[in-house]
Amino acid sequence: EPEVTQTPSHQVTQMGQEVILRCVPISNHLYFYWYRQILGQKVEFLVSFYNNEISEKSEIFDDQFSVERPDGSNFTLKIRSTKLEDSAMYFCASTVQGGGYTFGSGTRLTVV
Amino acid sequence: AQRVTQPEKLLSVFKGAPVELKCNYSYSGSPELFWYVQYSRQRLQLLLRHISRESIKGFTADLNKGETSFHLKKPFAQEEDSAMYYCALSSSGNTGKLIFGQGTTLQVKP
Numbered sequence: 314e315p316e317v318t319q320t321p322s323h324q325v326t327q328m329g330q331e332v333i334l335r336c337v338p339i340s341n342h343l344y345f346y347w348y349r350q351i352l353g354q355k356v357e358f359l360v361s362f363y364n365n366e367i368s369e370k371s372e373i374f375d376d377q378f379s380v381e382r383p384d385g386s387n388f389t390l391k392i393r394s395t396k397l398e399d400s401a402m403y404f405c406a407s408t409v410q411g412g413g414y415t416f417g418s419g420t421r422l423t424v425v
Numbered sequence: 426a427q428r429v430t431q432p433e434k435l436l437s438v439f440k441g442a443p444v445e446l447k448c449n450y451s452y453s454g455s456p457e458l459f460w461y462v463q464y465s466r467q468r469l470q471l472l473l474r475h476i477s478r479e480s481i482k483g484f485t486a487d488l489n490k491g492e493t494s495f496h497l498k499k500p501f502a503q504e505e506d507s508a509m510y511y512c513a514l515s516s517s518g519n520t521g522k523l524i525f526g527q528g529t530t531l532q533v534k535p
Contacts, residue, residue, distance in 0.1 A: 317468075344520045356469070356511065356525040369522055404469065408520060413459070416469040 315339040319405050319417035326395055326424055334390045334420045336405030345388045346406040346414070347380065349373070356404065362388065395424045427452050429514050431526035438502050439534050446497040446529050448486075448512030457515040458495040459523070460486055464508045472510070473497070474519075482506070502533045 318337040326332050338345050347359040360370040362380055379391045388407075392399055405417040428451040438444055450456060460472040472481050475488040475495060486497045495512060512526040 346522065348523070355527045356513075356523075358522040358524065361522055363520070371522075402466075406469075406523075410520060412519065413471045413474055414519075414523060415471070416461075418468040 315415070317405055317407055317415050317417035319403075319420050321420060322418065323421045324423070326422070328397060328424055329394050332392050332395055332422060334392075334403050334405075334422070336388045336390070336417055337386055338388055338405065338407030339409075339415055340386070342407035342409045342412075342415070344368075344408045344410075345380075345382070346408075347390045348404045348406065348416075349401040350404065350419075351398075351401045359390070359403075392422075395422075397424050400424045427514060427516055427524050429512050429524050429526035431510075431512055431529050433529045434527065435530045435532065437532040437534065440504055441501050444497075444499045444502045444506070444531065444533075446510050446512075446531065448495045448497065448526060450493050450495065450512075450514050452493075452514055452516075456488075457519055458486075458488055459513045459515070460484070460495075460497050461511045461513060461525075462508050463511065463528075469511065476519075502531075504533045504535060507531055507533045 320335045345362040350356045360374045361368045377393045381389045402419045404419045406414045408414045430449045458475040461469040462472045484499045509528050511528045513523040515521050
């Protein structure tokens with residue numbers, strides 16, 4: 314069964330540093346998403362991406378965040394200057410019209 | 426406002442007992458609802474979609490628009506069902522963002 318692949322599985326970074334989280338969605342999927350889950354809390358929507366542009370973003374997704382699909386296969390989430398409160402599990406997901414959402418296994422980001 | 430509520434943080438049952446994980450939603454349009462399962466902090470896996478009306482691993486869920494509920498049920502719980510269960514609502518068919526509930530941890534005791 315096709316999977317959404319996320320790398321790295323765990324990233325530790327210093328506060329103020331930039332991080333890039335990478336995702337390879339399922340190849341025929343057209344809609345891409347990032348979600349995050351702070352430890353002990355629910356899964357929260359960050360951003361959706363379709364046709365090479367952001368289709369929706371949440372209040373969490375401020376100017377420190379950006380997304381890119383640089384080469385037609387990868388889908389990245391960049392956090393420009395990480396804060397302690399950015400520590401969370403970040404999930405990538407993709408879907409196709411009529412299909413269900415498929416999630417990656419997540420990247421655990423720890424900001425110290 | 427669009428919202429998904431799972432009132433129970435933890436549900437603990439014995440093996441073989443019936444299980445019902447509650448989910449209520451608030452949505453002004455015609456929702457698309459899902460149940461996702463997460464085993465031991467692994468990836469979120471799709472368990473059920475209300476439009477497919479299928480049964481997966483013995484679980485079923487019926488959309489009740491009058492009560493705005495989408496409860497997950499299984500007649501006989503198994504130990505391997507122990508996991509975190511999330512109810513989610515799609516804001517725009519099946520391509521809009523997912524709005525998740527808080528999640529319910531199901532613990533099935535031997």
